[in-house]
Amino acid sequence: xxxxxxxxxxxxxxxxxxxxxxxxxxxxxxxxxxxxxxxxxxxxxxxxxxxxxxxxxxxxxxxxxxxxxxxxxxxxxxxxxxxxxxxxxxxxxxxxxxxxxxxxxxxxxxxx
Numbered sequence: 001x002x003x004x005x006x007x008x009x010x011x012x013x014x015x016x017x018x019x020x021x022x023x024x025x026x027x028x029x030x031x032x033x034x035x036x037x038x039x040x041x042x043x044x045x046x047x048x049x050x051x052x053x054x055x056x057x058x059x060x061x062x063x064x065x066x067x068x069x070x071x072x073x074x075x076x077x078x079x080x081x082x083x084x085x086x087x088x089x090x091x092x093x094x095x096x097x098x099x100x101x102x103x104x105x106x107x108x109x110x111x112x
Contacts, residue, residue, distance in 0.1 A: 018044040025049065027086065068092040 021034045031047065038045035055061055064070045067085065071092035074081055083093050 016041075016043055018046065020046045020048065022048040025052065029088070030086075071096045 019034060019038050021031050023030050023034075035045060035047075037043070062073050064073055067089045070083075074096055083090070085093075
């Protein structure tokens with residue numbers, strides 16, 4: 001039985017014939033776990049890979065290399081920031097919230 005991230009349901013006894021990984025390209029850990037689970041269980045695996053967004057005139061992006069740099073890029077100025085990440089990547093943003101009263105959290109979670 002494969003353990004981790006709920007992939008233990010991918011056993012032959014559960015009748016799963018195929019898995020489709022349609023996660024965001026950023027979710028490399030989840031995708032790697034899915035590939036591993038499919039290999040270990042013999043379940044057919046398909047990965048949907050979508051092209052990255054392409055910056056166009058008028059976009060206001062700040063490109064960073066990691067989540068810590070993204071949290072730093074928020075800065076000290078009071079602002080509202082929408083962060084769409086898995087819970088495993090929220091630590092730098094939680095630290096920013098704790099360090100600055102100008103950053104207010106609004107968190108939605110699909111898992112406990």
